[in-house]
Amino acid sequence: MWRWQPTAEERAWGHWLVVRRSLEDPSELAYDVAFAPREGTTLETLIQVAGRRWAIEVGFEMAKQDCGLGEYEVRTWDAWHRHITLARLAQAFWVAMGTQAKKRVLRPA
Numbered sequence: 735m736w737r738w739q740p741t742a743e744e745r746a747w748g749h750w751l752v753v754r755r756s757l758e759d760p761s762e763l764a765y766d767v768a769f770a771p772r773e774g775t776t777l778e779t780l781i782q783v784a785g786r787r788w789a790i791e792v793g794f795e796m797a798k799q800d801c802g803l804g805e806y807e808v809r810t811w812d813a814w815h816r817h818i819t820l821a822r823l824a825q826a827f828w829v830a831m832g833t834q835a836k837k838r839v840l841r842p843a
Contacts, residue, residue, distance in 0.1 A: 737749050747772065748775065749766040752780055754784060766816045768780050768784065786803060796825065801828065
Protein backbone atom coordinates (compact mmCIF):
# COMPACT_ATOMS: atom_id res chain seq x y z
CA MET A 735 0.00 0.00 0.00
CA TRP A 736 1.18 3.48 -0.71
CA ARG A 737 1.00 6.29 1.82
CA TRP A 738 2.64 9.68 1.65
CA GLN A 739 5.62 9.65 4.00
CA PRO A 740 7.69 12.82 3.61
CA THR A 741 10.41 12.14 6.20
CA ALA A 742 13.02 9.38 6.27
CA GLU A 743 11.73 8.28 9.68
CA GLU A 744 8.23 7.80 8.28
CA ARG A 745 9.55 5.97 5.21
CA ALA A 746 11.19 3.40 7.51
CA TRP A 747 7.68 2.09 8.18
CA GLY A 748 5.53 0.32 5.63
CA HIS A 749 1.86 -0.42 5.08
CA TRP A 750 0.64 -3.75 3.75
CA LEU A 751 -2.78 -5.02 2.83
CA VAL A 752 -3.15 -8.55 4.23
CA VAL A 753 -5.96 -10.56 2.66
CA ARG A 754 -7.07 -13.70 4.50
CA ARG A 755 -9.26 -16.44 3.07
CA SER A 756 -11.75 -18.30 5.26
CA LEU A 757 -11.07 -22.01 5.75
CA GLU A 758 -14.80 -22.83 5.86
CA ASP A 759 -15.79 -20.71 2.84
CA PRO A 760 -12.88 -20.02 0.44
CA SER A 761 -14.87 -17.26 -1.29
CA GLU A 762 -15.02 -15.27 1.97
CA LEU A 763 -12.13 -12.82 2.35
CA ALA A 764 -11.05 -10.67 5.29
CA TYR A 765 -8.80 -7.64 4.94
CA ASP A 766 -6.35 -6.14 7.42
CA VAL A 767 -3.98 -3.22 7.02
CA ALA A 768 -0.62 -3.88 8.61
CA PHE A 769 1.79 -1.15 9.71
CA ALA A 770 5.32 -2.32 10.54
CA PRO A 771 8.99 -1.50 10.00
CA ARG A 772 9.99 -2.10 6.37
CA GLU A 773 13.30 -3.66 7.32
CA GLY A 774 13.10 -7.08 8.90
CA THR A 775 9.34 -7.58 8.50
CA THR A 776 8.61 -10.81 6.66
CA LEU A 777 5.42 -12.08 5.11
CA GLU A 778 5.34 -14.86 7.72
CA THR A 779 5.46 -12.30 10.54
CA LEU A 780 2.61 -10.29 9.02
CA ILE A 781 0.51 -13.44 8.70
CA GLN A 782 1.19 -14.52 12.29
CA VAL A 783 0.26 -11.11 13.67
CA ALA A 784 -2.89 -10.87 11.54
CA GLY A 785 -3.91 -14.34 12.77
CA ARG A 786 -3.72 -13.20 16.39
CA ARG A 787 -6.10 -10.31 15.84
CA TRP A 788 -9.22 -12.44 16.29
CA ALA A 789 -8.07 -13.75 19.66
CA ILE A 790 -7.38 -10.18 20.81
CA GLU A 791 -10.82 -9.02 19.71
CA VAL A 792 -12.44 -11.95 21.54
CA GLY A 793 -10.49 -11.02 24.67
CA PHE A 794 -11.73 -7.43 24.54
CA GLU A 795 -15.32 -8.60 24.01
CA MET A 796 -15.02 -10.87 27.05
CA ALA A 797 -13.63 -7.97 29.09
CA LYS A 798 -16.53 -5.77 28.01
CA GLN A 799 -19.11 -8.35 29.05
CA ASP A 800 -17.52 -9.81 32.17
CA CYS A 801 -15.38 -7.04 33.65
CA GLY A 802 -17.09 -3.77 32.71
CA LEU A 803 -14.48 -2.68 30.19
CA GLY A 804 -17.07 -0.95 28.02
CA GLU A 805 -18.90 0.78 30.88
CA TYR A 806 -16.83 3.81 31.66
CA GLU A 807 -17.79 7.46 31.70
CA VAL A 808 -14.56 9.25 32.37
CA ARG A 809 -13.41 12.72 31.42
CA THR A 810 -9.66 12.50 31.75
CA TRP A 811 -7.03 10.26 30.27
CA ASP A 812 -5.76 9.25 33.73
CA ALA A 813 -9.22 8.04 34.81
CA TRP A 814 -9.69 6.16 31.52
CA HIS A 815 -6.28 4.53 31.89
CA ARG A 816 -7.02 3.43 35.46
CA HIS A 817 -10.38 1.98 34.46
CA ILE A 818 -8.95 0.05 31.50
CA THR A 819 -6.05 -1.26 33.60
CA LEU A 820 -8.34 -2.40 36.42
CA ALA A 821 -10.79 -4.09 34.01
CA ARG A 822 -7.98 -5.94 32.19
CA LEU A 823 -6.44 -6.98 35.53
CA ALA A 824 -9.82 -8.31 36.66
CA GLN A 825 -10.13 -10.23 33.39
CA ALA A 826 -6.64 -11.73 33.80
CA PHE A 827 -7.54 -12.82 37.34
CA TRP A 828 -10.86 -14.28 36.13
CA VAL A 829 -9.16 -16.24 33.32
CA ALA A 830 -6.45 -17.52 35.69
CA MET A 831 -9.03 -18.72 38.23
CA GLY A 832 -11.05 -20.41 35.48
CA THR A 833 -7.94 -22.19 34.18
CA GLN A 834 -7.04 -23.43 37.67
CA ALA A 835 -10.60 -24.67 38.22
CA LYS A 836 -10.52 -26.59 34.93
CA LYS A 837 -7.21 -28.19 35.89
CA ARG A 838 -8.66 -29.34 39.21
CA VAL A 839 -11.70 -30.86 37.50
CA LEU A 840 -9.61 -32.66 34.86
CA ARG A 841 -7.03 -33.99 37.35
CA PRO A 842 -8.11 -37.31 38.93
CA ALA A 843 -8.08 -37.39 42.73
